Amino acid sequence: MSEQIQQCPVSHTDYRSTTAPAGHYDLLDREREASRYHFSDTTERGFWMLTRYDDVLKGFQNPDTFTNDVTSALNPERGIDLLPQQLGGEEHARLRRVVNPYFSPAAVRRMEPFATARCVELIEELRPLGRCDFVAEFAIRYPTDVFLDLLGLPTSDGAFFVPWVEDVFGGIFTGDAERARSASANITDYFDARVRERRRNPLDPAVDLVSRLVQARRGADEEPLTHDEILTVCLTLTMAGLDTTRSALGYMFWHLARHDDDRATLIGDPDAVPAAVEEFIRLYPLVIQAGREVSRPVELDGLRLDAGEVVWLGIGSANRDPRKFPEPGTFRLGRKGVNQHLGFGAGPHRCLGMHLARVELAIVLREWHRRIPHYRIASDAPLVERGSQLTLMSLPLEWDA
Amino acid sequence: MTARLRLDAARCTGHGRCYTVAPDLLSDDEEGFVEQRGTDLPVPGPLLGQAADAESACPEMAITLLDAAPAPTTTDGEP
Ligand code: HEM
Ligand code: SF4
Numbered sequence: 001m002s003e004q005i006q007q008c009p010v011s012h013t014d015y016r017s018t019t020a021p022a023g024h025y026d027l028l029d030r031e032r033e034a035s036r037y038h039f040s041d042t043t044e045r046g047f048w049m050l051t052r053y054d055d056v057l058k059g060f061q062n063p064d065t066f067t068n069d070v071t072s073a074l075n076p077e078r079g080i081d082l083l084p085q086q087l088g089g090e091e092h093a094r095l096r097r098v099v100n101p102y103f104s105p106a107a108v109r110r111m112e113p114f115a116t117a118r119c120v121e122l123i124e125e126l127r128p129l130g131r132c133d134f135v136a137e138f139a140i141r142y143p144t145d146v147f148l149d150l151l152g153l154p155t156s157d158g159a160f161f162v163p164w165v166e167d168v169f170g171g172i173f174t175g176d177a178e179r180a181r182s183a184s185a186n187i188t189d190y191f192d193a194r195v196r197e198r199r200r201n202p203l204d205p206a207v208d209l210v211s212r213l214v215q216a217r218r219g220a221d222e223e224p225l226t227h228d229e230i231l232t233v234c235l236t237l238t239m240a241g242l243d244t245t246r247s248a249l250g251y252m253f254w255h256l257a258r259h260d261d262d263r264a265t266l267i268g269d270p271d272a273v274p275a276a277v278e279e280f281i282r283l284y285p286l287v288i289q290a291g292r293e294v295s296r297p298v299e300l301d302g303l304r305l306d307a308g309e310v311v312w313l314g315i316g317s318a319n320r321d322p323r324k325f326p327e328p329g330t331f332r333l334g335r336k337g338v339n340q341h342l343g344f345g346a347g348p349h350r351c352l353g354m355h356l357a358r359v360e361l362a363i364v365l366r367e368w369h370r371r372i373p374h375y376r377i378a379s380d381a382p383l384v385e386r387g388s389q390l391t392l393m394s395l396p397l398e399w400d401a
Numbered sequence: 402m403t404a405r406l407r408l409d410a411a412r413c414t415g416h417g418r419c420y421t422v423a424p425d426l427l428s429d430d431e432e433g434f435v436e437q438r439g440t441d442l443p444v445p446g447p448l449l450g451q452a453a454d455a456e457s458a459c460p461e462m463a464i465t466l467l468d469a470a471p472a473p474t475t476t477d478g479e480p
Pocket of ligand 2: 408412413414415416417418419420433434435458459460461462463464
């Protein structure tokens with residue numbers, strides 16, 4: 001067991017519980033300011049929480065000490081494989097080199113026209129209604145369609161794809177392993193058929209990710225990826241890319257529906273949109289933590305950790321650390337160093353989809369406000385924020401159609 | 402002395418924030434890394450502001466602005 005060199009409080013805060021919107025940030029703020037480190041006893045293995053920006057960044061940048069044998073402190077026995085997440089070292093770097101080009105800014109620019117057209121289509125569907133549940137009727141449909149298109153798959157498949165994704169996440173975050181397993185089996189079967197089809201009829205691997213995965217060599221040994229590994233990559237992308245983007249959209253619109261001045265800024269100055277996206281990701285980090293496993297005894301400033309222990313890299317605490325970001329709870333464009341937020345992680349595992357996510361979010365901010373500049377939260381019913389990986393469960397909006 | 406922008410290839414992981422805020426100095430490669438990583442890039446006077454923004458935008462601390470005196474002002478002038 002690790003030794004507490006300084007006094008280190010035990011945290012009983014269960015970050016898997018639901019709260020009111022942004023409620024988890026209040027809990028995180030309180031803990032960070034109470035103590036630099038905590039030990040949480042809310043899971044079977046427990047975990048050491050790093051809460052300050054500098055500490056969290058160091059954790060991300062030292063992958064040999066803080067390994068991805070664990071990727072979530074809340075869920076250390078992950079139960080399903082994740083690629084490239086669970087790899088480390090050269091093996092991880094090699095697979096990232098295979099997939100990076102499909103998620104680079106250049107690749108994202110290629111899909112921008114489709115994403116814009118699909119976004120406009122969905123908004124135009126909703127506009128005459130004068131109201132919607134933004135989360136269910138827009139925020140999950142749009143990234144799913146864009147994602148399918150990016151993989152060269154028909155967007156009409158979104159109709160059955162979206163419920164599967166919901167079930168996987170619903171299952172994981174409510175501890176219903178069976179529901180998660182059966183939904184992820186559906187997704188895997190779906191990709192299984194698509195990958196087999198690409199083996200028979202490969203497309204241009206320069207633009208088609210699945211064809212490229214089929215042809216990719218793992219490295220020095222020139223071994224191809226196994227069929228199962230390819231399916232795992234596809235499932236991982238699905239898991240990592242859809243719930244996150246939906247969540248980010250939910251927070252942006254929850255914020256903008258309640259802050260007329262910030263909305264007016266974006267309506268008046270569409271060029272401010274990319275900076276706004278970045279500031280939203282800082283202010284509402286939905287992945288509030290990344291987990292890591294300690295590979296060797298290590299001493300941080302005032303905390304000694306043993307091999308095999310679980311560490312919580314507190315993204316949600318770091319992004320709102322007043323030592324790094326003045327007035328951290330305020331949405332502010334033009335912050336110096338705002339882009340240094342850790343909402344997409346850092347180090348070798350930095351988010352593969354960050355360039356895609358940024359562009360997707362920017363498109364929505366521009367196109368929505370061009371068409372529906374003014375809207376408000378429609379009901380007085382309390383909104384709910386899911387724990388673990390944060391998201392608003394619903395966001396009823398209304399506007400004058 | 403000419404200011405230079407040092408781009409540490411070992412630290413860069415491809416966040417793409419530097420070339421977004423300094424488009425006249427930096428560009429992206431195939432994988433999303435900064436193309437010019439591993440070099441000390443000379444920075445012409447008019448681009449000092451962009452260079453300073455790039456330095457303060459990189460979350461990996463992969464960018465250092467060298468020999469830039471007096472300190473350039475960045476876009477918002479916060480401490
Ligand atoms: C606003 C949206 C998003 C946020 C906030 C987000 C956040 C993150 C964070 C914090 C990590 C680091 C996890 C760690 O270090 O353990 C990560 C990794 C990852 N993300 Fe994202 N993400 C978003 C969107 C996406 C999208 C759209 C995709 C793909 C379609 C994606 C794919 C991935 C993958 C594959 C990894 C693992 C990378 C690795 O381990 O090498 N993400 N993301
Ligand atoms: S911001 Fe930093 S990590 Fe990102 S591309 Fe530029 S140098 Fe690399």
